[in-house]
Every structure is written in structure tokens, then in C-alpha cells.
Amino acid sequence: MTVRVRFAPSPTGYLHMGGVRTGLFNYLFAKNQGGTFVLRVEDTDLERSKPEYTEVILDAMSWLGMPPDEGPYYQTKRFDIYHEKIEELLASGHAYKCFSTPEELEADREKALAEGRKPMYSRKWRDRSDYPEGEPFVVRIKMPLEGTITITDMVQGTVTVDVKELDDFIIARSDGSPTYNFVVVVDDATMDISHVIRGNDHLNNTFRQIPVYRALGYEPPTFGHLPLIDGLSKRKGSMSVQAYREMGFLKEAIVNYVSRLGWSHGDQEIFTMEELEQYFGFDHVGRSSSSFDQDKFLWVNAEWMKRLAPEELASRWLPYLKEAGYDVDVDERLIAITALMRDRANTMVALTEASHYFFSDEVTYDEKASEKWLKPGGLPGFRTLVERLDALSDWTPQTIEAVYKEVMAEFELGMAKVAQPTRIALTGATNSPSVYELVATFDRDVALARLKKGVTYYESRVGDA
Template structure:
């Protein structure tokens, strides 16, 4: 099936939205599963709203998600000559015509149709009007006025439209620029796209585009219209529901594999499975298994998945991803313990890289203020004496490893006739500034002998 060709064709008028990313993912998965080609096309014919910044944001989002493309990116703005050529072909074949109706005339026709209870579509006045060389015009496609245009949607099933309901579509504006529905068909046809997966807000465009394919003599691709993504209140996902930009989730400390896994499950399922590797997704994905109803974006589910992937990842990889988050907090990991060792102590308790970065701060800043409530409760004269004895023992401990550190605590507790709860919390506040941290033995091992002893004696001095 190497002749299978799919595409993702975003408009560069903003960031890569999670809905667009899911559409790109579905196209990418099907192309990879069927050994086909994945094409990236930038639909930048809206010159006023398209920006290079948006193009860069889209490409960056695709790369972060790992959605590599085989061809492109192609830019519609570089293909105006191609579109003009096809407009002329349709005019020459009598399948398109020049429309000289003014904006005022069109508005009058629309109002009259509404008054008469008719659909306000163009009435075909210029279908047989002679040319008026000096008058401005648009070019309209001469759509059939009878019959039915139907297609079998891979998700929604059979969809039919009566041709009498369809307009004579404008394919070229009066300034000579082509329109969206026309350029999409020319691009998909000339690029050999065999399957079009896109949002279901395009369903009403599809019959018009099918008629254009047929008029131009091109095979009609298969269509699959994906239901939209909703917020928790069952309205269309928007900024009021939280972040909608893919890269915003990267900046919030999410891993790309969590985002990919989450997006694919927004509408697609494979039994009761929730977690899929990229290879499993390619193997198991099918567009027919995408549901007909809208997916509801659940931030808590995404957090759960992200926590899973953080726990499964290697400390070395996470350390590399964590560096910019630490930099935002003014921390250079070169000034303290090995970052991978720090990460290893935080993986089980971090749902995002932001949480991990916040949890790592104490490893690299030994001059922190103590949590007032924790210090008031734990920093007693008795605790100071116990911590001083502990510091003395740790100073001479060989080898300085997790098991030996744990044994030292147990020996001290046994000799003093106390429980771990009578010294552990105070040591935790001394080392971390508060009562929440990874295992105290892990923390001491990662901080190392000298820094651990320094922090304990700093606390003893503070108590004194």
C-alpha cells in the first residue's frame, strides 16, 4: 500500500492547537501503518493573517510530538501560478464562469431569497451573461443543479447532499486570488492525496470539493471527518478551558509521548487499553475505530499519563529535559549534585517537569529559609543534640551509600532509645527546608557527605 498518501494542512494564523495536532497525529499514524507518505502543507493563502511566527510554531509543535513528514512543507503562497492555470482550464471547458455581480446586487439577491423563504444561495445570474472586459469579476464554478453528491465517510458513514442546495462556488476572487475550497482540491489532487482526515467542521465543504475533483478529472480521495474536541462543559475546546496550544503543554512540563498518547485516545480506542507506545499505536490504529461523538478534554487524565511516562523514562533523559526548567528558577545544575541522581529521587512523586524542577531546588540551594511551622515543631534542643551526633557519625561513614546511611540512622535510634520519628523529621527540615521530600536516605546520598553534614550543622546552629 505504498501509494497511500495523507497530509496535514494547517493555516499559519496561530499556534498548533491540540485539535490540529490530533488531526496531524491521525494522518501520521495511518500513513506509517500503511507504509504510505505523510505530506505537510502550509495553507498560507490568507496573507493578512498568516505569519512566519505561526509557521515556526506549527513546525516546532510537529517536531516536539515526533510527527515527522516525508514531503514538504509545501506553501500555498508559492503555488498561485498553479491555481491560476486550473482556473483557466475550468473557464476554457465551460465549467466555470466570470461573475460580474456587485456586492450590492448580491446582498439584494440574498435579502430577497430570505424574504421568499429560499436558501440565500447565488442564483446563477452570470452563468449566461456575456463578458464585460472592463468590469471587475470573480470566477465561479458551474456546479450541477440537479442530482446528489454523496460519499462514504470513513468515520461517519454515508453522507449525501442534494446538488440543488449547493452554490456556484467562487473559486477566484476579484483581486485574482484563489479561494480555500478551490486551492485545497488543486493541492490534494496534484499531490496525489488518497485519504483526507480532517475536522468535521469541513463536512459541508466536502460535496463542493468532490464536484471540483470530478470536473477536473481527478480521482476523489477517501474522506474521514474527525469529531471536534470539547471542554469539560461540553462546549468547543477554547482558551477558557485552559491551554489549547501544544507547545504550552511542553512549557507546562508535559512529555511528548504523554501528549501523543492522550491525543490519540481523544476519540480513538482499542479495547480497554489506555497506554500505548508509539510502535503500538502504529500497529493498532485504524481510522474506522475513531468514534463519531466528540472527545472531551480531561486535564487530569493527561496529568495521569504524564506521571506514568515520567516514572517510565530514564533519569538521564529527564535530566536533559529538566535543565531549562531549572534555568527559569535560576539554578545551574553544574553547581550541585549530578542532575540524573536528583531526578531519580523525584520521578515517583512528579507529575510534570515543573513539579520536578520545584522539587529539585533544595538540592542546589543550601541557604534556604526553613518552613516556620516545621522548624517550630521539629527544631528542639533534643533534636539538636541528636543531629549533632548524627553529623559526627556521617562524617566518618565509609562507604557513603544508601544502605550504610540507613544503618547509621537505625544504630543511632537504637543507642538513644528513640524512634525514627524523633529525629527523621528534624533532619528532613535541616536538609530540605520543609517536611516534604524524597526518602531521607536518598536525599543524603545524593547531597553527599560534606553538604549533608554542613546542612545538619547549620540547623544545629540555628536551633542554638
């Protein structure tokens, strides 16, 4: 079988993590099977669908690295096909015109509820031909009246529904517009979709759609209904791809994390897109719901920040630095800062915040840190350290380390008594990377200017020891 799958978002909002997972699983299955990934935009909700939502969905898919092989196709450009198929079903007797008024339908519904029955259409127009002229009508599909419908789902296994649970649902409204459960069948059938992979919330729709396939003379595709994701909220998971990008999540991390929401490959946690394409299959997609864990998501993002080459990460970091107002370029200095600081942050925004002292001219000294570490006994050694660093021409972590060890031995000082005043002078606080790497990563002139200013600040606190 030639695998053809489709991702069919509605442009009524942004692409959130649930939508990303559906699109990704379709994309990975197509790539793993050497098939075709089709994008269809289901834009028949004319009131809520907006072109700008279509653009951000396409932008998100492109940025994440899962472009379609075909499409996008737009449902609003396919109405002629839908109307043609509705006429086919009316002509073949698989659909019928229903002239029941809203008042009649409501009365039937209230009666069913009063009698403890499931509200369903009475089918009063199913076998009639005495149509009143000029009266509004809808078109309904004729559901089978006896038996069951069974599907062998790639995720849920064998699922059976009694047809008595199914209604003769509307396939065309009174204004002639087709309904979702009809157009999706026509689209999937005419686009030769072999596998329909979507959320488990569509499982009930599947049993309504299968009789439509058969009435139109099409073989239903293979279905795979993914369990829903628990824990999504306005602040977790339901934000758009663009919002996560603005927060500083890498595209590799988003794809990696979302791929693990319901699928696994042994104990492996970190995957490249190439590995996902190689390993993905429905034999390891679970039936139970998965939970969106923001902390785990941040961990995956931090891992990817460590895995990218410093040069690549610096290029990705640049827009966030520009947004923060820093006038920087991707050069050796920024690459060095990136390599030094990336282990200390889990998003690009957090990296910007953690590294602010490399890009700001002003240093604000933390009072608690100063009180704890700027003691009289350490000043002579720190002053000598700065003098000897000023005389140092080879500005590397190794040469800087040698100066520190020389001064510590000479003044019999522990590492903290020289390292912490250094950090305070350079960054304003004591939370920073290795002091040798820190000093070396600063431009030499900037580092020395701050260290000398730090000596003056140290003296102002303890006197000229």
C-alpha cells in the first residue's frame, strides 16, 4: 500500500501542542513509510476561519521542519466537489431530503429525553418522496438500520459500534453548505488518503463517516486515533508554536518533546528529526493519555541547547539579544559567551537574562553578596590579583588560572576569597560560571576596567586595608 496521510488543521486559531502532535505523527509515519504527507486546511467555518491563522499554521509547520509533500488544499475551494457528491447520494438513494422544521426536531428531542431515550432524528422523511415545493430542507445520509460497524484501529485496536447508536446526520444544511462529517470523507477519499491519523476525540465521528465512504463507493482508510494529551491549559501546551518560539524554545526541542507524548523508542529521550523518521511506528504508540509536563519540556530544551554547536546556538540566540536591546553580532566573543553560558539556562530568553552582564555597561553590586564576601582580609590579595591580571598579555583561561593560583598561594587565600570578589566585580553577583572562563570570556579591557572598579568598591566597603 502506498501511504498517504493528511494533517487537516482548522484556521480558527494558532497551532498548539495538540495540533503539533497530530501533524508530527502524520509526518513521521509518512516519512518512515516512504509515503506522502498532505496538508489540508479545513476552512469551512467561515465566521471563525481567518487567513492570518492559516499563515501562522504554515509558518509553524515550516519552522518545525515538517513541510507538506502536497498542499495546502483548501476546503472552501472544493465546494463544487461536495455538491456533486451530495447529488450522487440523492440520486442513488443513499441520502434524502428532510423537511422537518426546527420546532418538530425540538419536540422529538424533548419526547425522547422524557422517555429516557437517546435523542435521535425520527427518520420521518427517510423513505418519502412527497416533497413540499418551495420549502427549506436539509440533506441527510441514510445510516444502516441493522448490524454493527467495526474498525481495526492502529492505536485503539478493534472497536465496534452498534448502528442503532448512529443517527441519519445532516450532510448538507438548508443553505446548501456541506457539513464536516461529510466533507472530510469526500476529501480523504478523493485525495486517496490511506491512513487517517487524528485525535481520539474523533473516534465517534469515524463510525458516522464509514457509511458515507461506502455509500459513495469508496473503501474506508485505515484509522489511528491518538489518545488525548492531559494537562494542556492556556499556560501549558495550548500556547501557539510561535509563543513557545518567543519564549526561547528550540524547534528541535518542541519536535523532540511532542514526539514523546504517546510514543516511545526504548529508554531514549533525545531524538533528532532524522532519528524520529527512522524509528517512528504505531507499534509503540500507546492507548493511554499522556501528560504535558512543562518541567520535562524545559529539560528537553536545555538538552538541545547543549547539543547544538555554539556557533549555531549563537545564531539562534541573536534575535533574542536584539529584542532585549543589545547591539551584538555573531562573532567570536558571542560564540564564546554562548559556549560558556548555555549550560546555565533552559530557554533562549533565560539565556539572555543569565548573560546580561556581558552586554550591559553598568554593573549593580548585590548587597548581600558584597556583605558576605568583601571582607578586610581578602582585599590585599584581590588588589594584587587585579594588578597582575592587568600585566597579563595572553588572555586565556589557562594563563588567568595561573595568576589566581599564584596569588592564592602567596596570600594564603582560599579560592572563594578571590573568585567571589571577582564575580561581584564583573557581574554584580556571585552566581556565574567558572571564574577563569568568566574572566577570559570578557573582553580584556572590559574585564580589567570592571575589576579595577571592583577594587575601588571593595576599598569603599572595608577601608584601604
